[in-house]
Amino acid sequence: MERIQLAEDVSLSRIVHGMWRLSDWGYSQEEVVEFIEKCLDFGVTSFDHADIYGNYTVEEQFGQALELKPSLRDKIEIVTKCGIKLISSNRPEHKIKYYDTSKEHIIRSVEKSLKNFRTDYIDILLIHRPDPMMDPSEVAEAFTQLKEQGKVKRFGVSNFAPSQYKLLNSYLDEPLVTNQIEISATHLEHFDKGTIEQCQMDRISPMAWSPLGGGSIFTSTEEKVNRVRNTLEKIQGQIGAESMDQVLYAWLLTHPSKILPIVGSGKIERVKSAVSSLDIKLDSQQWFEILEASKGKEVD
Amino acid sequence: MERIQLAEDVSLSRIVHGMWRLSDWGYSQEEVVEFIEKCLDFGVTSFDHADIYGNYTVEEQFGQALELKPSLRDKIEIVTKCGIKLISSNRPEHKIKYYDTSKEHIIRSVEKSLKNFRTDYIDILLIHRPDPMMDPSEVAEAFTQLKEQGKVKRFGVSNFAPSQYKLLNSYLDEPLVTNQIEISATHLEHFDKGTIEQCQMDRISPMAWSPLGGGSIFTSTEEKVNRVRNTLEKIQGQIGAESMDQVLYAWLLTHPSKILPIVGSGKIERVKSAVSSLDIKLDSQQWFEILEASKGKEVD
Amino acid sequence: MERIQLAEDVSLSRIVHGMWRLSDWGYSQEEVVEFIEKCLDFGVTSFDHADIYGNYTVEEQFGQALELKPSLRDKIEIVTKCGIKLISSNRPEHKIKYYDTSKEHIIRSVEKSLKNFRTDYIDILLIHRPDPMMDPSEVAEAFTQLKEQGKVKRFGVSNFAPSQYKLLNSYLDEPLVTNQIEISATHLEHFDKGTIEQCQMDRISPMAWSPLGGGSIFTSTEEKVNRVRNTLEKIQGQIGAESMDQVLYAWLLTHPSKILPIVGSGKIERVKSAVSSLDIKLDSQQWFEILEASKGKEVD
Numbered sequence: 048m049e050r051i052q053l054a055e056d057v058s059l060s061r062i063v064h065g066m067w068r069l070s071d072w073g074y075s076q077e078e079v080v081e082f083i084e085k086c087l088d089f090g091v092t093s094f095d096h097a098d099i100y101g102n103y104t105v106e107e108q109f110g111q112a113l114e115l116k117p118s119l120r121d122k123i124e125i126v127t128k129c130g131i132k133l134i135s136s137n138r139p140e141h142k143i144k145y146y147d148t149s150k151e152h153i154i155r156s157v158e159k160s161l162k163n164f165r166t167d168y169i170d171i172l173l174i175h176r177p178d179p180m181m182d183p184s185e186v187a188e189a190f191t192q193l194k195e196q197g198k199v200k201r202f203g204v205s206n207f208a209p210s211q212y213k214l215l216n217s218y219l220d221e222p223l224v225t226n227q228i229e230i231s232a233t234h235l236e237h238f239d240k241g242t243i244e245q246c247q248m249d250r251i252s253p254m255a256w257s258p259l260g261g262g263s264i265f266t267s268t269e270e271k272v273n274r275v276r277n278t279l280e281k282i283q284g285q286i287g288a289e290s291m292d293q294v295l296y297a298w299l300l301t302h303p304s305k306i307l308p309i310v311g312s313g314k315i316e317r318v319k320s321a322v323s324s325l326d327i328k329l330d331s332q333q334w335f336e337i338l339e340a341s342k343g344k345e346v347d
Numbered sequence: 348m349e350r351i352q353l354a355e356d357v358s359l360s361r362i363v364h365g366m367w368r369l370s371d372w373g374y375s376q377e378e379v380v381e382f383i384e385k386c387l388d389f390g391v392t393s394f395d396h397a398d399i400y401g402n403y404t405v406e407e408q409f410g411q412a413l414e415l416k417p418s419l420r421d422k423i424e425i426v427t428k429c430g431i432k433l434i435s436s437n438r439p440e441h442k443i444k445y446y447d448t449s450k451e452h453i454i455r456s457v458e459k460s461l462k463n464f465r466t467d468y469i470d471i472l473l474i475h476r477p478d479p480m481m482d483p484s485e486v487a488e489a490f491t492q493l494k495e496q497g498k499v500k501r502f503g504v505s506n507f508a509p510s511q512y513k514l515l516n517s518y519l520d521e522p523l524v525t526n527q528i529e530i531s532a533t534h535l536e537h538f539d540k541g542t543i544e545q546c547q548m549d550r551i552s553p554m555a556w557s558p559l560g561g562g563s564i565f566t567s568t569e570e571k572v573n574r575v576r577n578t579l580e581k582i583q584g585q586i587g588a589e590s591m592d593q594v595l596y597a598w599l600l601t602h603p604s605k606i607l608p609i610v611g612s613g614k615i616e617r618v619k620s621a622v623s624s625l626d627i628k629l630d631s632q633q634w635f636e637i638l639e640a641s642k643g644k645e646v647d
Numbered sequence: 648m649e650r651i652q653l654a655e656d657v658s659l660s661r662i663v664h665g666m667w668r669l670s671d672w673g674y675s676q677e678e679v680v681e682f683i684e685k686c687l688d689f690g691v692t693s694f695d696h697a698d699i700y701g702n703y704t705v706e707e708q709f710g711q712a713l714e715l716k717p718s719l720r721d722k723i724e725i726v727t728k729c730g731i732k733l734i735s736s737n738r739p740e741h742k743i744k745y746y747d748t749s750k751e752h753i754i755r756s757v758e759k760s761l762k763n764f765r766t767d768y769i770d771i772l773l774i775h776r777p778d779p780m781m782d783p784s785e786v787a788e789a790f791t792q793l794k795e796q797g798k799v800k801r802f803g804v805s806n807f808a809p810s811q812y813k814l815l816n817s818y819l820d821e822p823l824v825t826n827q828i829e830i831s832a833t834h835l836e837h838f839d840k841g842t843i844e845q846c847q848m849d850r851i852s853p854m855a856w857s858p859l860g861g862g863s864i865f866t867s868t869e870e871k872v873n874r875v876r877n878t879l880e881k882i883q884g885q886i887g888a889e890s891m892d893q894v895l896y897a898w899l900l901t902h903p904s905k906i907l908p909i910v911g912s913g914k915i916e917r918v919k920s921a922v923s924s925l926d927i928k929l930d931s932q933q934w935f936e937i938l939e940a941s942k943g944k945e946v947d
Binding site: 131141142143144145146147149176179180181182183184185206208210211213214217 | 809838841843844845847848901902903931932934935936938939945946947
Binding site: 538541544547603634635639645 | 731741742743744745746747749776779780781782783785806808810811813814817
């Protein structure tokens with residue numbers, strides 16, 4: 048599978064798997080191992096996490112699988128995040144949902160992630176949300192320390208607007224390597240806000256969460272979703288794709304910014320289908336037809 | 348007439364003529380020659396085009412006039428554009444309206460423009476609209492090749508937001524020389540979005556399309572237009588201008604960013620009137636009175 | 648009191664006093680002297696003005712106090728502004744409210760301010776509002792001349808969006824030292840528009856006008872204000888603050904951008920209370936609880 052070189056020492060598989068919902072799948076440790084191995088068979092080597100996923104449980108569930116089969120660690124890349132604090136029985140000290148990007152919290156969160164994953168390094172650590180209270184010099188200190196200790200290889204962000212990305216970048220010794228944002232045919236916000244342009248400007252590739260639009264494409268009766276679904280079905284026929292999913296992935300993969308879609312499914316056949324979409328190439332008219340269906344009007 | 352030096356080797360007349368509607372004027376080839384010559388008499392030497400104007404016919408109609416009188420070519424500057432693909436009987440392969448800023452399309456479009464104009468160079472080529480599918484490195488390759496072949500002297504864009512302008516500029520060997528945007532007393536979008544500020548920041552001059560607000564100033568009964576019209580009439584009286592047009596042009600010409608208004612009329616007396624507006628200077632209070640009439644409130 | 652070094656040669660007290668309403672307080676010259684001396688006793692040495700305050704009268708009223716006690720001048724920093732022209736019986740030549748950032752006006756306005764203040768220098772001069780007619784090269788010329796003549800030590804702006812700040816900065820020999828903007832728990836605009844981020848990016852500290860939200864917090868029955876007030880009262884109890892004011896100031900002072908709040912009250916006990924808020928530190932949960940009360944929803 049195509050790989051995207053995010054930095055000299057870190058590359059990700061073009062299709063990333065997202066473990067957001069791992070705790071909902073009812074998998075045993077053995078089944079998680081098996082799932083990871085099948086992903087690896089398809090060339091999907093990169094796994095996206097966050098400290099808070101599964102109410103603070105997913106990292107450890109994944110780590111238990113790595114413990115069961117330690118040889119997996121060197122074959123995969125772990126992306127995880129910190130910076131959000133949830134109201135949770137697992138964090139009784141949180142009275143509200145808020146952000147914390149203090150040096151102390153970033154370091155403590157990574158230490159916990161390392162323990163959860165049964166590993167001694169994270170490939171890429173992301174700040175999960177732009178924090179209005181962020182002190183960029185504290186974040187920079189935390190990153191420098193974690194890097195020097197070999198605990199994190201590279202750093203990125205998630206859901207950052209261009210101005211927030213530039214701000215943090217301006218305080219760092221080494222540039223951020225990615226911005227993980229919501230992009231899909233039904234969620235065009237980051238085309239409109241210039242986030243994708245800023246990735247192109249900074250020569251980085253965005254990671255896309257919810258690349259299928261959160262599944263609403265199959266169920267929603269909203270007018271916009273209807274329009275997009277009809278267009279996807281038409282183009283699916285034209286190009287002989289196996290599913291609408293594949294057209295949605297292809298729509299992202301065709302974009303020149305080299306978007307890395309995060310596949311969130313626990314069903315291995317859907318991961319396989321996402322991987323197959325790498326062989327599909329939409330032409331410009333097909334790409335714009337989907338865009339215009341989503342916008343509800345032709346381009347200006 | 349005042350000239351604006353957009354680059355070392357290209358300057359435009361402060362008043363530019365726009366050929367958008369040439370195909371509607373019912374002019375013979377001889378009449379087009381005559382019209383161009385009269386523009387030249389007034390000092391208007393720069394003519395704005397696009398591949399798509401007149402349903403892909405205007406460039407050639409203009410070129411036929413240049414063929415009739417080849418000596419005109421060296422006395423004028425040709426600005427043209429590419430990047431929009433229209434649904435048109437002249438382009439049956441287009442099933443939808445979309446953008447194409449691929450290297451291949453840019454080069455093919457310029458080749459066609461050169462043939463249409465019966466010339467071997469374009470003075471300034473603009474990318475017509477910001478393309479969400481733009482691969483800036485492809486655009487850069489196309490520009491480099493066209494420049495090296497002597498087919499285009501300089502490059503610019505049209506309707507680009509500041510972030511889009513910066514993105515493309517960051518991939519080019521030579522900076523963009525202009526951004527052609529809609530600016531008029533009734534269309535303040537680019538004051539609000541920072542596009543004009545970005546031109547000032549990058550030390551370039553914007554070209555203004557629809558500098559009279561698309562003619563609505565004479566016909567619309569919209570409240571905003573009424574307010575602006577009343578203010579224009581009052582100020583026209585104060586400064587002894589011949590027409591509201593002149594006050595509208597003067598409003599643009601007074602701005603420090605050195606806006607180049609594009610006059611779109613096929614009536615030579617209206618071109619003359621636009622040229623005369625260069626002699627009018629609004630004072631600050633008059634300038635703001637028009638701005639505030641358009642906004643419907645005084646400044647903060 | 649903590650001081651903020653805005654430039655090599657100018658620092659302000661962290662709490663600034665704003666003289667906006669001086670002419671409404673009914674103070675004699677002696678009482679103004681006494682008020683300034685009490686501020687100095689608290690460590691408040693910086694006084695914020697504008698040419699237009701009190702319908703063009705405040706600067707002179709303050710200057711008369713300085714005339715009465717000339718030794719005060721060297722103990723204080725004077726911040727003043729220019730660039731707005733008000734309709735006023737004191738400026739009969741103004742027919743509308745408008746902006747003027749021409750070189751001529753900036754210099755003339757400073758000359759007048761120097762006379763009003765009975766001083767030969769201004770510590771910091773701010774352009775009061777972003778002017779759509781601003782010619783940044785003229786502003787730069789005015790600043791250079793005023794600096795060379797020793798009439799103004801440093802320059803800043805007020806109410807500038809990030810793009811406007813960058814534009815002006817790009818024309819100046821010396822960078823702007825501050826952006827005075829409206830920030831309070833009930834006015835989050837500059838968190839949302841990236842203005843505060845841009846201050847952090849440019850390593851400058853913003854000054855905050857209306858840091859209490861214009862007093863509406865005590866009187867408004869608006870739902871948003873109710874929510875914020877309830878939260879402030881709760882947190883006031885938690886931290887043992889003397890007043891809601893103090894919680895509002897502490898909310899600003901806790902932010903890492905080192906915001907300088909401008910206290911606008913003529914009552915010395917309220918200045919004292921603001922100064923005491925420097926000893927209060929909100930924890931992250933308290934800070935976000937106020938933010939979320941203002942937004943009416945938790946963070947994403």
